Amino acid sequence: MELDQILTNNVEEIVHETVTKLKNLGHPLTNKLEYSVLSNRIRKLVNQSVAAIKSGVDEGFINYMDDIILNRSGEGYSFIDMQNIMTVLRDKFIEIIERECYEQPDKIVEYLKVIINFTGESRICMANAYIKVRENTIIQQQQALNELSTPIIPLFDKIVVVPLVGTIDTFRAKQTIERLLNAIVSEQAEIVIIDVTGVPIIDTAVAQNLLNAVNAARLLGSTCILVGISPDMAQTIIKLDVNLFSDIITNTNLKKGLETALNMIDLEIKPRKKE
Amino acid sequence: MEIPILKIDNCLVVSIQGSLTDTAALDLQENLARDISQQEPVGVLVDLTAVEIVDSFVAKVLSDISSMSKLMGVKVVVTGIQPGVAITLIELGITLDGIRTALNLQKGVDFLRASY
Numbered sequence: 504m505e506l507d508q509i510l511t512n513n514v515e516e517i518v519h520e521t522v523t524k525l526k527n528l529g530h531p532l533t534n535k536l537e538y539s540v541l542s543n544r545i546r547k548l549v550n551q552s553v554a555a556i557k558s559g560v561d562e563g564f565i566n567y568m569d570d571i572i573l574n575r576s577g578e579g580y581s582f583i584d585m586q587n588i589m590t591v592l593r594d595k596f597i598e599i600i601e602r603e604c605y606e607q608p609d610k611i612v613e614y615l616k617v618i619i620n621f622t623g624e625s626r627i628c629m630a631n632a633y634i635k636v637r638e639n640t641i642i643q644q645q646q647a648l649n650e651l652s653t654p655i656i657p658l659f660d661k662i663v664v665v666p667l668v669g670t671i672d673t674f675r676a677k678q679t680i681e682r683l684l685n686a687i688v689s690e691q692a693e694i695v696i697i698d699v700t701g702v703p704i705i706d707t708a709v710a711q712n713l714l715n716a717v718n719a720a721r722l723l724g725s726t727c728i729l730v731g732i733s734p735d736m737a738q739t740i741i742k743l744d745v746n747l748f749s750d751i752i753t754n755t756n757l758k759k760g761l762e763t764a765l766n767m768i769d770l771e772i773k774p775r776k777k778e
Numbered sequence: 779m780e781i782p783i784l785k786i787d788n789c790l791v792v793s794i795q796g797s798l799t800d801t802a803a804l805d806l807q808e809n810l811a812r813d814i815s816q817q818e819p820v821g822v823l824v825d826l827t828a829v830e831i832v833d834s835f836v837a838k839v840l841s842d843i844s845s846m847s848k849l850m851g852v853k854v855v856v857t858g859i860q861p862g863v864a865i866t867l868i869e870l871g872i873t874l875d876g877i878r879t880a881l882n883l884q885k886g887v888d889f890l891r892a893s894y
Binding site for chain 1: 858863864865873886
């Protein structure tokens, strides 16, 4: 009898025993799911596995794996949880082969090889599926981060504020510069206040990116005021020995920066006169 | 196509329209140097509002034109640099140090007016 035939004949036993064993092992899937739901899922996995054992791990099987891993990881089951199911299933397959083919030792060897190959390949599929899910998550988070990061705020006529938060890598710096320049043109901003209070660390690359932003804004005809350089950051800049910021107007904090900015366009904030 | 150099009051105004060819840029540099020495203006205004793209050569010539005018003792103001152009200039390391820039023609003119 062919291997897939042997396994197909024993599907119900495989499903039942796998679920029972998972339960005994205290597998997290068994804590949350009814027996009927879990056994349906395992039955599907067994059927797909038998199909893959018969015709090799093909696209259909890979898609099926991608699909279940996407759902399971969404439900919070880890890679190890899913691998454990595969291990239990493999042990059960081996047990059945030993029982059904006890009179044909050479068949046992042949079928065991197939099972070993299949479990190996299915584990790779699973790992790949997990990586795909993770990569998608990372891409989505990066997009969310890009959308969130660096608003450019028109603070007053002719003044825009750029509050930088987090590490300024080159990609982000480029994006920010682009958006800043467009904002300068659309707002006709004469003064740009760049607030680096939220930038935790500075290195030469970050410093260079900041300088690029300042110079680009200057080319358009606006003046940049750099505010919120922390004591640590100032120390680092000195140690880096970059003479980058010597030509740039700097202020302690946003408040001072705003005062300077208003002063430059001949405006001031005054208390209202009492009647 | 030659780029016209216009005279208003005591200033020369160069408005560059569309893309600038290499020869046109070099011609402009030469003509502007000649006009500065002949007409002795107080200021030179270079308007780049209509320039969307520059290549490295033209960027260098523009930077040279500005520095050259400054060297000849006139006040220089470059106006209306577009964001894309600014990014190109920065990437090429051209920062137009010491040259006054303004957001638009009006502000450039205001700056020159204030200086004489």
